[in-house]
Amino acid sequence: MKNIDRRKFIGTAALAGIGIAGAGMAASGCKRKSENIKLKLPPILKGAPSGKKLRAGLIGAGARGTGAAINFISSGPDLEIVALSDLFQDKIDACRERFASFNLPIPAENCFAGFDGYKKLMALPDLDVVLLATPPQFRPDHFLEAVTRGKHVFMEKPVAVDPVGIRSIITSGRKAEAIGLNVVTGTQRRHQEDYIETFRQVAGGAIGRITSAKAWWNQDHVWFREREPGWNDMEYMIRNWNNFCWLCGDHILDTHVHNIDVINWFIGKYPERAIGYGGRHRRVTGDQYDFFSIDYDYGSGVSSHSMCRQIDSCANGTGELVMGTEGYTNCQNTIWDLDGNVKWKFEYPLDENGTRMNQTVIPPYVQEHMHLVWAIRTGNYVNEAEQTALSTLTAIMGRTAAYTGRAITWDEIFKSDMDLGPSKLQFGPVDMVFETPVSGTPVISNVKPLYKGQII
Amino acid sequence: MNYIIRRRPSAGCRARTWFFISGLLVCALLFYSGRKLIKATSTDKSCMSCHVHPHADQSWKLSSHYNNASGTIVHCAQCHLPPEGEGYLVAKAKHGLKDLYGYLFKDTSEIEWEKKRLLEYAKKIVYEKSCIDCHENLFPVTLSVNGGNAHLFYTESKDPLNCINCHLTVGHFDKNAVLHEHDTNFGVTVTSNEPPFAEPAKVAEFKNFTEMIPGTRISFEMIAIPGGTYRMGSPDDEPLRDPDEGPVRTVTLSPLWIGRAEVSWDEYMTFFRETGSPPGTKVTQLPNLKDVDAISGPTPPWGAPDQGWGKGSRPAITMTWYAANVYCEWLSRITGKKYRLPTEAEWEYACRGGTKTPYFFEGDPKDYSSEGFLKRLIRPDTGIIASKVIYGLSSGSKTAEPSSLKENPFGLKNMAGNVAEFCSDFYAPDFYASDSTGADPRGPAKGQEHVIRGGSFRSDAKDVRSAARDYTRTKEWLVTDPQMPKSIWWYSDCIDVGFRVVCEADDSIVK
Numbered sequence: 001m002k003n004i005d006r007r008k009f010i011g012t013a014a015l016a017g018i019g020i021a022g023a024g025m026a027a028s029g030c031k032r033k034s035e036n037i038k039l040k041l042p043p044i045l046k047g048a049p050s051g052k053k054l055r056a057g058l059i060g061a062g063a064r065g066t067g068a069a070i071n072f073i074s075s076g077p078d079l080e081i082v083a084l085s086d087l088f089q090d091k092i093d094a095c096r097e098r099f100a101s102f103n104l105p106i107p108a109e110n111c112f113a114g115f116d117g118y119k120k121l122m123a124l125p126d127l128d129v130v131l132l133a134t135p136p137q138f139r140p141d142h143f144l145e146a147v148t149r150g151k152h153v154f155m156e157k158p159v160a161v162d163p164v165g166i167r168s169i170i171t172s173g174r175k176a177e178a179i180g181l182n183v184v185t186g187t188q189r190r191h192q193e194d195y196i197e198t199f200r201q202v203a204g205g206a207i208g209r210i211t212s213a214k215a216w217w218n219q220d221h222v223w224f225r226e227r228e229p230g231w232n233d234m235e236y237m238i239r240n241w242n243n244f245c246w247l248c249g250d251h252i253l254d255t256h257v258h259n260i261d262v263i264n265w266f267i268g269k270y271p272e273r274a275i276g277y278g279g280r281h282r283r284v285t286g287d288q289y290d291f292f293s294i295d296y297d298y299g300s301g302v303s304s305h306s307m308c309r310q311i312d313s314c315a316n317g318t319g320e321l322v323m324g325t326e327g328y329t330n331c332q333n334t335i336w337d338l339d340g341n342v343k344w345k346f347e348y349p350l351d352e353n354g355t356r357m358n359q360t361v362i363p364p365y366v367q368e369h370m371h372l373v374w375a376i377r378t379g380n381y382v383n384e385a386e387q388t389a390l391s392t393l394t395a396i397m398g399r400t401a402a403y404t405g406r407a408i409t410w411d412e413i414f415k416s417d418m419d420l421g422p423s424k425l426q427f428g429p430v431d432m433v434f435e436t437p438v439s440g441t442p443v444i445s446n447v448k449p450l451y452k453g454q455i456i
Numbered sequence: 457m458n459y460i461i462r463r464r465p466s467a468g469c470r471a472r473t474w475f476f477i478s479g480l481l482v483c484a485l486l487f488y489s490g491r492k493l494i495k496a497t498s499t500d501k502s503c504m505s506c507h508v509h510p511h512a513d514q515s516w517k518l519s520s521h522y523n524n525a526s527g528t529i530v531h532c533a534q535c536h537l538p539p540e541g542e543g544y545l546v547a548k549a550k551h552g553l554k555d556l557y558g559y560l561f562k563d564t565s566e567i568e569w570e571k572k573r574l575l576e577y578a579k580k581i582v583y584e585k586s587c588i589d590c591h592e593n594l595f596p597v598t599l600s601v602n603g604g605n606a607h608l609f610y611t612e613s614k615d616p617l618n619c620i621n622c623h624l625t626v627g628h629f630d631k632n633a634v635l636h637e638h639d640t641n642f643g644v645t646v647t648s649n650e651p652p653f654a655e656p657a658k659v660a661e662f663k664n665f666t667e668m669i670p671g672t673r674i675s676f677e678m679i680a681i682p683g684g685t686y687r688m689g690s691p692d693d694e695p696l697r698d699p700d701e702g703p704v705r706t707v708t709l710s711p712l713w714i715g716r717a718e719v720s721w722d723e724y725m726t727f728f729r730e731t732g733s734p735p736g737t738k739v740t741q742l743p744n745l746k747d748v749d750a751i752s753g754p755t756p757p758w759g760a761p762d763q764g765w766g767k768g769s770r771p772a773i774t775m776t777w778y779a780a781n782v783y784c785e786w787l788s789r790i791t792g793k794k795y796r797l798p799t800e801a802e803w804e805y806a807c808r809g810g811t812k813t814p815y816f817f818e819g820d821p822k823d824y825s826s827e828g829f830l831k832r833l834i835r836p837d838t839g840i841i842a843s844k845v846i847y848g849l850s851s852g853s854k855t856a857e858p859s860s861l862k863e864n865p866f867g868l869k870n871m872a873g874n875v876a877e878f879c880s881d882f883y884a885p886d887f888y889a890s891d892s893t894g895a896d897p898r899g900p901a902k903g904q905e906h907v908i909r910g911g912s913f914r915s916d917a918k919d920v921r922s923a924a925r926d927y928t929r930t931k932e933w934l935v936t937d938p939q940m941p942k943s944i945w946w947y948s949d950c951i952d953v954g955f956r957v958v959c960e961a962d963d964s965i966v967k
Contacts, residue, residue: 147597148597163940167604167605167608167940168601168604170608171595171599171601171604171605171607171608172604174594174595174608175595175596175597175599175604177595178593178595178596178597179597414612414940415940415941416940416941417939417940417941
C-alpha cells in the first residue's frame with residue numbers, strides 16, 4: 001500500500017458508499033413499492049419522468065380548468081396544452097391569454113366554443129391527454145367521448161351529479177382499463193404525501209380497528225353570479241353553475257366529496273345507508289342547500305358523521321377524523337392514542353431557512369398530474385375513475401337522504417334512475433322547475449290564534 | 457483395485473422390465489390415440505353426426521358465432537363444453553353418455569327441439585366459463601349505454617348470472633329475438649273495419665255477459681259464478697301434493713263474475729295503446745291507483761313479449777303483477793264496473809267448479825305426472841288431461857288459444873295450465889293454518905311475493921292440480937332487464953304467467 005492517491009481513495013470510498021447506500025435505497029424502495037401496490041398508494045414524485053412529448057387539451061377553461069392545465073404543464077418535462085374547449089368564448093380567451101403570458105401560445109384554430117366543442121377538441125389528431133374540468137353535469141359524456149377517442153384522462157371531482165352519470169363513469173372507466181388508458185381524478189388528498197403516510201400508518205394498525213369517523217367542510221358562502229341582461233336561462237345557469245343542483249350536485253358533492261372520499265378510503269368500504277337532513281337559509285340564487293348533516297352507516301356499528309355548511313360568520317373549518325380501538329387520526333398528519341397523546345406525526349420537510357414547513361413541497365394539485373404522466377410514461381397503470389365515482393355516489397346518497405328525509409340504501413342509489421339534466425342541452429329558455437327540496441310531509445293543523453298576537 | 461460385480465438379471469426381472477416398457481408404449485399409444493379420439497369426437501362434424509336436427513346447424517350458421525364480420529367461427533364444443541382443464545373431460549363424458557342413450561333409445565322426431573332452446577334447458581348445455589374464456593373484455597369501447605348498465609349489473613351481482621340470460625340466441629339465430637331494445641312499435645297496428653263499441657256491457661242481472669271495451673271491437677265473456685261453500689286446499693292423502701296446500705279449510709264465497717279465459721293479447725293491447733307511457737318514463741314510487749286521475753300505463757317492452765307466438769286471443773304474458781292491477785283499474789274505469797284480480801280462494805273455487813278431486817276432471821296425478829326416474833323413461837298417460845289442460849307434455853312449449861280446449865264445470869277455460877295466473881293475495885306457505893276467515897278470505901296483510909295459480913304450459917301435471925300453489929319471483933323474473941331500476945311493467949325473464957279478471961257483483965244485482 002504505497003503511493004496511494006489520496007483523492008482517488010476518497011473518490012473510490014465515496015463511490016462505494018454511494019453504491020451501498022444506493023443498494024439499500026433500492027432494497028427499501030422495492031419494499032415500499034410492493035407495499036404501495038398492496039395498499040393501492042400512488043408514488044410520491046419530485047417530478048414526472050421525461051419521455052415522449054404529451055399534448056393535452058383542456059375541456060372547461062374556467063378558473064379550476066385553467067388551474068389544472070397549469071398544474072399539468074408544471075408537473076414535468078415536455079408537457080403541452082395545445083387545445084381548449086369551453087361553452088363560452090370569453091373563458092377560452094381568458095385562458096389563452098394566461099398561457100400566452102407564459103409564452104405558451106395555444107393556436108386559435110384549436111379552440112372550440114359551444115356544447116359540442118369537446119367533441120371537436122377530442123377529434124384533433126395527436127392529442128394524448130384530456131383534462132376534464134367543466135361543471136360535473138357534463139363529465140360523464142366528456143369522459144365517454146375521451147375513452148372512445150383513446151385519450152388518457154385527468155378529470156376533476158365530483159365526476160357526476162346523479163346515479164345515471166355515476167354508472168356511465170364506471171362503465172367508461174372499465175372501458176378505459178380494457179384498453180390501457182390512464183385515468184387520474186382530482187381527489188387530491190389521495191395524492192398528498194402527508195395523507196398517504198398517515199394512511200400507511202393506519203393500514204399498519206396504528207389506531208387499531210376503525211370504530212367511527214367524522215368529516216366536515218364548513219365555510220363561508222361561495223361565489224354566485226347575478227343574472228345579466230341578455231343571458232338566456234341556460235347561459236345564466238351555467239355561468240352560475242355552482243348554485244344549481246343539476247349542474248353542481250350541491251356543495252356536499254362539490255367540496256365535501258373530498259372529505260367523504262377520505263373516510264371511504266380509510267375505512268376501506270362504502271356506506272350501506274345514509275340518513276340525514278339539511279336546509280337553506282341564506283342563499284340568494286339557485287336551488288341548493290346551505291347545510292347538510294348526514295349519518296353514513298358503514299355496517300357493523302361503524303358510522304361517519306358528515307357535515308357541510310356554506311354560511312358566513314359561523315364556526316368554519318374542514319377536515320376528517322377517524323377513530324379506532326387504539327387511537328385516532330386526523331387522516332392528514334397526526335395519530336393520537338386514546339388519551340390524546342401524539343403517537344405519530346408526519347415529518348414535513350424544512351424550508352430554505354431551516355424551519356419546518358406545514359405542508360408538502362409539491363402541492364397535491366401538481367402531484368396528481370405527476371402521477372398521471374408517470375403512469376403514461378412508465379407503463380405503471382392508474383385508473384381512479386371507479387373509486388372517485390363511488391365516493392361521488394356516496395355524496396349523492398347523502399344529498400338524497402337530506403332532500404327526501406328518507407333513509408337511502410347503497411343498493412337503491414346505485415340502481416337509481418335519477419337523472420338531473422334537462423333532456424336537451426342548448427342555449428335558450430329551459431323548461432325546468434327549481435324548487436328547493438323540502439323533506440317529509442306538512443303538518444295539518446287547525447290551531448289559530450284566538451286574538452291577534454296570541455302565542456300559539 | 458475395484459471389483460465390479462455384475463449380476464445377470466434373472467428371468468423374472470427381465471419380464472418385468474419388458475412388461476414395464478410395453479406398458480409405457482401402450483400408455484403412450486392410448487394417450488396419443490385418446491387425444492386424437494377426444495379431438496375427433498369434439499369436431500362439428502362429429503357433433504352433427506348424432507344431433508340430427510338440421511335447424512341446429514342452420515341456425516348456428518346464421519348466428520353471430522358463425523356469420524360475423526371478423527370471420528371467426530365458434531364451434532359446437534367451444535360453447536357446449538367447458539374450456540379444457542376446467543371440467544372438459546367430465547362434461548364430455550356426461551354429454552356423450554346422454555347422447556349415446558338418446559341415439560339408441562329415443563325417436564328424434566319425438567324430441568321437442570323448441571323446448572331445448574328455452575333458457576332453462578340452454579343453461580345446462582352452454583357453459584358460462586366457455587363464454588368468459590373467449591369474451592374476456594366485458595367493457596369494449598363500442599358497448600352501448602344499456603349494454604354497459606347490463607354488464608355492470610352482471611359484474612356487481614351477488615347472485616350468479618348467465619351470459620345467455622341476455623345473449624340466448626347468439627349461438628343459434630332466432631329471428632324473433634330482440635336484445636335490449638325498446639320495442640316502440642309494439643302494439644301500434646290496429647286492424648278492424650267494424651264499427652267500435654259505443655258503450656260497455658249493461659248488466660242488470662246476475663247472468664253471464666259479454667263485456668265490450670268502448671271505442672274498440674274487443675269483447676270478452678264473463679261467467680257468473682254463484683256464491684257457495686267449498687273445501688279449499690288438498691287433503692293429506694292427495695298424491696303429489698305440497699305441504700303449503702293444507703290444512704284443508706271450509707271457505708264461503710260471494711257470487712261474482714270471472715273471465716271465461718285469461719286476459720288475451722287483444723284485450724291487453726287495447727290497454728297498452730290507450731295508457732302506454734313513452735320509454736324511459738320514470739316511476740319512482742308506485743302511486744295508489746285510486747288516487748290518480750289519469751292512468752299511466754306500461755312503457756314499451758323490451759323485445760317481443762309475445763315470444764313471437766302471436767297475439768290475438770292467446771293469453772297476454774310477461775306483464776308484471778303491478779301492471780295486471782293497473783289493467784284492472786283501467787278496465788273498471790272505462791266500463792263503470794268493479795274489475796280486479798281474483799283472491800286465491802276465489803280462484804280455486806272457480807277452478808274446482810264444484811269438484812273435490814285433484815283435477816276438475818278424473819284421474820290420478822301420479823299417472824299424469826312425469827316426475828320420478830321411471831316416468832322419465834316411460835311417457836306417462838296424457839289422454840284425458842291433454843284435452844283439458846295445456847301443460848308441459850301437451851303444449852309444445854308455448855301458450856295456446858283458448859278455443860283449442862274444453863271447459864271446466866263452470867264453463868271456464870284454461871283455469872289449469874296455459875299460463876299461471878296472478879291472484880291478488882300475498883303468498884305465505886303456512887297461511888291456511890293461520891287464517892280462520894271463513895267468508896271471502898284474503899291473503900296475509902303483508903308479504904313480498906304474490907300467489908300465482910293453475911300452473912302453465914311448462915308445468916308438470918303435478919302443478920296443474922286445482923289446489924297447487926305457486927308464487928311470483930320478482931327478482932328472478934327481472935334478471936336480464938338492463939334498466940336501472942328495473943321495469944315495473946314487464947318481466948324480462950318470465951314467459952308463462954298472465955291473469956284473468958273477476959268482476960264484483962253489486963248488491964243491487966245479487967240479492
